[in-house]
Amino acid sequence: MKRAAGTLLTALLVASVLPAQEPLTLPMALHRAGTSSYTADRAGWARREALVNREEVRAAFLPRLDVSAGHLDLDRDVAQVSRGFELGPFPVLGTVVIPSMADPVVQKSSWRYDLTASYLLYDFGKRDSALAAARAREAAVDLRGRDDVSRAQAEAAGRYLALVNLQARRAVVDQRRQALQDHLRDARALFDQGVVARNDLLRTEVALRTVVDQGRALDNAMVTAREDLNLALGQAPDTPLTVPPSLPAPPGLAFDERQARARAPGANAGVRALEAKVRATAGEVDFRNRDFAPSVVLQAEHSYQENRYLAHPEQTSLYVGLSWKLFDGGARSARVSRARAEEESARRELLEARRQAENAAAAAFRDYREALAEMGTAAANVEASRENLRIVSDQYQQAYAKGADVLDAETVLAESRFSLSDRLCRAYTLQAGLLALLGEDLESFYLQSKPEP
Numbered sequence: 001m002k003r004a005a006g007t008l009l010t011a012l013l014v015a016s017v018l019p020a021q022e023p024l025t026l027p028m029a030l031h032r033a034g035t036s037s038y039t040a041d042r043a044g045w046a047r048r049e050a051l052v053n054r055e056e057v058r059a060a061f062l063p064r065l066d067v068s069a070g071h072l073d074l075d076r077d078v079a080q081v082s083r084g085f086e087l088g089p090f091p092v093l094g095t096v097v098i099p100s101m102a103d104p105v106v107q108k109s110s111w112r113y114d115l116t117a118s119y120l121l122y123d124f125g126k127r128d129s130a131l132a133a134a135r136a137r138e139a140a141v142d143l144r145g146r147d148d149v150s151r152a153q154a155e156a157a158g159r160y161l162a163l164v165n166l167q168a169r170r171a172v173v174d175q176r177r178q179a180l181q182d183h184l185r186d187a188r189a190l191f192d193q194g195v196v197a198r199n200d201l202l203r204t205e206v207a208l209r210t211v212v213d214q215g216r217a218l219d220n221a222m223v224t225a226r227e228d229l230n231l232a233l234g235q236a237p238d239t240p241l242t243v244p245p246s247l248p249a250p251p252g253l254a255f256d257e258r259q260a261r262a263r264a265p266g267a268n269a270g271v272r273a274l275e276a277k278v279r280a281t282a283g284e285v286d287f288r289n290r291d292f293a294p295s296v297v298l299q300a301e302h303s304y305q306e307n308r309y310l311a312h313p314e315q316t317s318l319y320v321g322l323s324w325k326l327f328d329g330g331a332r333s334a335r336v337s338r339a340r341a342e343e344e345s346a347r348r349e350l351l352e353a354r355r356q357a358e359n360a361a362a363a364a365f366r367d368y369r370e371a372l373a374e375m376g377t378a379a380a381n382v383e384a385s386r387e388n389l390r391i392v393s394d395q396y397q398q399a400y401a402k403g404a405d406v407l408d409a410e411t412v413l414a415e416s417r418f419s420l421s422d423r424l425c426r427a428y429t430l431q432a433g434l435l436a437l438l439g440e441d442l443e444s445f446y447l448q449s450k451p452e453p
Contacts (some may be wrong), residue, residue, distance in 0.1 A: 008023040023244045026160060030232060030443040033156035034149050034232035034246035043145025050141040060120065060127050069113035078106035110306035117300045124293035133283030147269035150436040156232040157432040157442065161425040163225040164243050166218055168421035171245060173215045176414045179389075180407075186397065207407050249428050250372070251416045251446065253434075256366045259439065263359035265354040267439035274350040281343035286335040294324035330422075357437065364434040371427035378400075378420035385413035 034040055059324045089366050120127070151400065227237040235241075265271055299319040307313050325332075392409040435442055 039152035050138040063119040136280035143273035374424040
């Protein structure tokens with residue numbers, strides 16, 4: 001018992017010293033999703049890979065330097081056999097026969113090295129077209145990554161708002177539980193006075209137990225929602241995390257449906273990524289077409305071979321020449337055809353993406369405006385339900401209303417509050433999705449914008 005009391009006292013002291021955890025705001029959640037989530041990391045890896053690919057293409061503009069050095073051992077000297085021949089006839093000696101001879105030209109054991117520098121002087125624009133295509137592919141990868149991150153932020157916003165909504169619903173359940181407890185106390189007092197029947201007590205107790213069950217279910221749902229949000233933010237599922245108890249109205253938008261439809265094709269990161277992909281495929285076609293052109297190469301070489309049979313064991317050479325593949329069985333033509341097919345596919349994909357972006361932006365804007373209207377209706381319903389509960393409660397106190405009427409009025413108020421929280425979070429979710437479609441920086445938008453009037 002003493003140990004338990006000491007542990008409780010220590011926990012209270014620590015809680016009094018340590019500051020409370022700062023609630024996670026929506027801009028903070030968007031920032032974490034944009035920098036620490038798996039989608040953000042994957043986009044960064046893709047960008048680095050595209051950069052490496054571009055640098056690999058750029059390396060073709062630089063000269064190539066090769067060096068080789070080592071020691072060579074042979075089982076015997078390399079010799080050249082000369083052909084025998086005859087001299088004469090001479091007056092005294094007659095005909096002299098010179099036999100064949102083996103003259104060594106390479107010694108058995110030798111050191112040697114070779115240093116070669118080669119450079120592609122001119123290739124009729126092949127390298128330039130390859131570099132342009134690589135840059136376009138890098139831009140496409142970068143824009144695709146931004147689009148993926150923006151979608152991940154919108155998804156994280158949805159999970160954040162789901163947790164806020166569950167927390168708001170939990171607060172409504174707590175309010176309802178307190179209201180039912182107050183009503184139960186009044187019902188018992190009136191029952192003791194003989195004003196109401198016992199069934200009023202029973203109905204209230206049943207409603208109270210139902211509300212307790214709702215609270216327990218919401219607690220479990222909040223745990224799951226918190227874990228889902230942590231995963232969307234790139235954190236461990238059990239990371240401590242709190243959100244504000246409520247949110248103001250969503251920030252206002254400075255455009256209408258027509259403007260949203262017009263902005264979507266040019267602002268959507270996914271569409272812009274496809275535009276870069278089209279440029280990349282066009283560059284690939286140009287690069288493949290230039291495969292038919294020759295190349296002018298320059299090569300300088302310096303070599304040394306340890307060889308006592310050579311008068312000049314060191315050699316330096318310079319070569320300038322033309323390299324041209326005249327026939328390859330149609331391989332180059334096939335690569336050109338494949339590149340053109342990819343370009344046509346990318347252009348059709350871009351056209352479809354632009355159309356879909358327009359429709360998606362217009363539909364998202366309409367859904368958002370409808371959510372705002374429903375939110376206004378839900379707010380009015382809350383006020384009306386609150387006033388209705390007050391009136392019915394007063395009538396119940398004066399025995400002009402039944403206990404069932406109070407419970408029904410209290411249920412209507414709770415449902416109205418649930419609906420208001422649902423509509424508010426739905427409006428935020430739809431707005432975040434709309435902004436993501438339009439290529440907006442979600443974090444900056446929610447940091448700087450003012451609530452919707």
